[in-house]
Amino acid sequence: MIRFDQVTKTFEHEGGKLTAVDQVNLEIKKGEIFGVIGFSGAGKSTLIRLVNQLERPTSGRVLINDQDLSALSTRELRGIRRNIGMIFQHFNLLETKTVYHNVAFPLLLAGTPKNEVKEKVEEILDFVGLKDRAKHYPDQLSGGQKQRVGIARALATSPSILLCDEATSALDPETTKSILKLLRKVRDEYNITILMITHEMNVIKKICDRVAVMEDGSVIEQDTIFNLFSNPQHPTTQKFVQSVMNDEIPASILSEVESRHIYRVTFNEGTAGKPILSSVAKKFDVDVNVLYGQITELQHIPFGNLVVEFQGNQEEILKAVNDIQQAVRIQEVKVDAS
Known part of the structure; x- marks a missing residue:
């Protein structure tokens, strides 16, 4: 056109x-x-x-x-x-x-x-x-x-x-x-x-x-x-x-501890309603702490965006991350807690 x-x-x-x-x-x-x-x-x-x-x-x-x-x-x-x-x-x-x-x-x-x-x-x-x-x-x-x-x-x-x-x-x-x-x-x-x-x-x-x-x-x-x-x-x-997504993690939360394992998890149409995080917490020896989250709609498609912290030992966290990325996009969030 x-x-x-x-x-x-x-x-x-x-x-x-x-x-x-x-x-x-x-x-x-x-x-x-x-x-x-x-x-x-x-x-x-x-x-x-x-x-x-x-x-x-x-x-x-x-x-x-x-x-x-x-x-x-x-x-x-x-x-x-x-x-x-x-x-x-x-x-x-x-x-x-x-x-x-x-x-x-x-x-x-x-x-x-x-x-x-x-x-x-x-x-x-x-x-x-x-x-x-x-x-x-x-x-x-x-x-x-x-x-x-x-x-x-x-x-x-x-x-x-x-x-x-x-x-x-x-x-x-x-x-x-x-x-x-x-x-x-x-x-x-x-x-x-x-x-x-x-x-x-x-x-x-x-x-x-x-x-x-x-x-x-x-x-x-x-x-x-x-x-x-x-x-x-x-x-x-x-x-x-x-x-418009407003997904910055408040500095007050980041300043609470010195070292954290924080990830951004993005859900799409097929995964926005599934209990992926609770499932991975049961499957591996990790705790999942949601720091920020929202579900919105883009072109009538559900879109979820969560910032989460994994607590546990490094090996278990890595297993959990590898398992999650089979279903959704997950990226580590580099933060400076100083």
């Missing part, structure tokens, strides 16, 4: 060149919600603007349905852009226009007959839950309502692609949850492909099917949500995952 093929984007900057996107290869499939996450300056905003050609690549190709956007004429590109909706962090609404006219604006620009505009706008406002706000102005709305107007406006031209540029960053947690629920509804009911950029890993966790992590203009890791959360490879990805 959307493909980045060795895409690089550079800008002239203070007499030199700044590489905002560096040889990126990505493929976003039709009907999926694909997230791009990175810290400020990672290049994600430039990346998303390459999709609708608000920025042109310096090298490489951006393709939509196998069409190279750089090879299109101005007229052809306008047609492609009508098929791409975009929502923004700060809503970008017309403050002097009502909710109705904000949503109608792209249709009127396209020369849509007024009776069709009315029908379409009313349908979309009902879909986003703002049918009773049609005559209101933006300054009469909450932040969440403003973003719903932004989503409605983006859907007005019946796009097949929706770009979300930090769409929830200006919203509180509860409103963010409702907007993400709405975006999933957009994907499910309209079969729209959603590409969203964010610096919030919790947003990625809640809504995305797959994710790419960017740093210094490059994609450093990409995978399904489950694989990336359960086994992040790059240190930057590990930081993002840790920001």
Whole structure:
């Protein structure tokens, strides 16, 4: 559906060149919600603007349905852009226009007959839950309502692609949850492909099917949500995952003794409900002390993450670890108790 093929984007900057996107290869499939996450300056905003050609690549190709956007004429590109909706962090609404006219604006620009505009706008406002706000102005709305107007406006031209540029960053947690629920509804009911950029890993966790992590203009890791959360490879990805999994062991616990045998045990769909730790404690001469634990859901798959301490002699602990790793992933946690 959307493909980045060795895409690089550079800008002239203070007499030199700044590489905002560096040889990126990505493929976003039709009907999926694909997230791009990175810290400020990672290049994600430039990346998303390459999709609708608000920025042109310096090298490489951006393709939509196998069409190279750089090879299109101005007229052809306008047609492609009508098929791409975009929502923004700060809503970008017309403050002097009502909710109705904000949503109608792209249709009127396209020369849509007024009776069709009315029908379409009313349908979309009902879909986003703002049918009773049609005559209101933006300054009469909450932040969440403003973003719903932004989503409605983006859907007005019946796009097949929706770009979300930090769409929830200006919203509180509860409103963010409702907007993400709405975006999933957009994907499910309209079969729209959603590409969203964010610096919030919790947003990625809640809504995305797959994710790419960017740093210094490059994609450093990409995978399904489950694989990336359960086994992040790059240190930057590990930081993002840790920001929502919250699996750091409190220093007060680590300071209690000088030497400990601490392990991280990761459970997946088939093992999250099994008594693996209690079984190994019965099987070998070891005690198991759970220091931290949680079970969450990633893409409707149970995912368990425990930090445990094994107490006993070294030989028995090693036997227990070898037995556990036949069923689940287990890694020793190196700690400094000083």
